[in-house]
Amino acid sequence: MRAGLLAGLCGRVIALCVTMSLVAWIPPTSAQSFPSRPITLVVPFAAGGPTDTLARILSERMAADLHGTVVVENVAGASGSIAGARVARATPDGTTITIGHWGTHVLNGAIYKLPYDVIADFEPIALIASGPQLIVGKKALKADSLKDLVAWLKDNPNKATAGTAGAGSGAHVAAVFFKTKTGTEFQLVPYRGAGPAMIDLVAGQIDLIFDQATNSLPQVKNGAIKAYAVTSPTRLASAPEIPTVDEAGVPGLYISYWHGIWAPKNTPKEIGDRLNAAVVAALADPGVRQRFAELGQEISPKERQSPAALAAHQKAETEKWWPIVKAADIKAE
Incomplete structure (x- = not known):
């Protein structure tokens, strides 16, 4: 009788181990059930x-x-x-x-x-x-072309301000490259993102942004800011009136986000x-x-x-x- 009980207990243990092994073998998440939560x-x-x-x-x-x-x-x-x-x-x-x-x-x-x-x-x-960047400025800037902007920046070193999405952001890197290529100097103003920087540009609190077209085009199209050039060798299909950096006077300043x-x-x-x-x-x-x-x-x-x-x-x-x-x-x- 004791042998029978022992055999039965062993059988249950083996069955439990097999069941646990099968459960462990089931992947925790599968493509079929994904996503099970937000x-x-x-x-x-x-x-x-x-x-x-x-x-x-x-x-x-x-x-x-x-x-x-x-x-x-x-x-x-x-x-x-x-x-x-x-x-x-x-x-x-x-x-x-x-x-x-x-x-x-x-x-x-x-x-x-x-x-x-x-x-x-x-x-x-x-x-x-x-998408390429746009070089954009506040509406009140006197310069109406990129060449005019470069000339104005050279005549007024460190007086202009350019917003960025933070130190080391794409806007920051683009601004540094622009300075190097044009021999200009201006102050960089870091923000927590391009959205807040654009708000201040529209309000005239800063002068420039080297910004993603995604962020700038709506403001350019409604006349809230000026667009000087697109950082691409070709014009944007959605804004063919904006010249390329090559056409506008700063050739080779290509940056794509x-x-x-x-x-x-x-x-x-x-x-x-x-x-x-x-x-x-x-x-x-x-x-x-x-x-x-x-x-x-x-x-x-x-x-x-x-x-x-x-x-x-x-x-x-x-x-x-x-x-x-x-x-x-x-x-x-």
């Missing part, structure tokens, strides 16, 4: 800025494709590195992701001493779109693929495409919207810009 899309700048605008356009369409909720959260400060640290430390289950760009995921790695690696600590999801979506390192591939599919679907939507075009954004071709394409592009940009930034001794202030 997704937070972290924007590394203040609300109202260019990156925030793109995030809100995308999030609405992504939510529909994912049959879930995508919440945009603004985490501003230190040119996007505060948000970067938060997402790098987040649980890699696909429910915390970030939108970033040339500044946050390339320049910050050369300028800041970060508690994370801009490449190694993230899983690339999708390359979204790119490209945006991407990243998740924390070790996010399961099947979840990354599901997020990528949602982004690709959003970028194929006619309404999204129209809104991006109105903001001067060129959506990446479908073959370049993959995680691998974003990883390759980020690597190439890092190899290009890090030596330039370090040679110019651009540092966080």
Whole structure:
């Protein structure tokens, strides 16, 4: 009888072990059940800025494709590195992701001493779109062309002010390059994002911004600010009246803000693929495409919207810009 009880107990133990093994074998999250709770899309700048605008356009369409909720959260400060640290430390289950760009995921790695690696600590999801900067000024500036602006800056060294999205931001880097190319000097005024800087430019509190077209074009079109040039070898299809830097007198000042979506390192591939599919679907939507075009954004071709394409592009940009930034001794202030 004792032998029978022992055999029965052993059988139960074996059955329990098998059951536990099967449970342990089931992946904690799968693409089929994802997302089981709301997704937070972290924007590394203040609300109202260019990156925030793109995030809100995308999030609405992504939510529909994912049959879930995508919440945009603004985490501003230190040119996007505060948000970067938060997402790098987040649980890699696909429910915390970030939108970033040339500044946050390339320049910050050369300028800041970060508690994370801009490449190694993230899983690339999708390359979204790119757009050049605009050199824009307050409406009251006497200069009506880029050549006139350069002449005025030379005649008034350090009297003009240019807003940036923070020390080491793309606007900061562009302003330094502009100074170098034109031999001009002016003061840089850091903000917590391009949105607040634009508010002060429209109000006439600062003189200039080297700004993403996404942020500036609406204000240019409504006549609130002046546009001097686009930092591209070709004119914008959505604003063909704005000359290129080559045409306007500062040749070769090419800067393109490209945006991407990243998740924390070790996010399961099947979840990354599901997020990528949602982004690709959003970028194929006619309404999204129209809104991006109105903001001067060129959506990446479908073959370049993959995680691998974003990883390759980020690597190439890092190899290009890090030596330039370090040679110019651009540092966080």
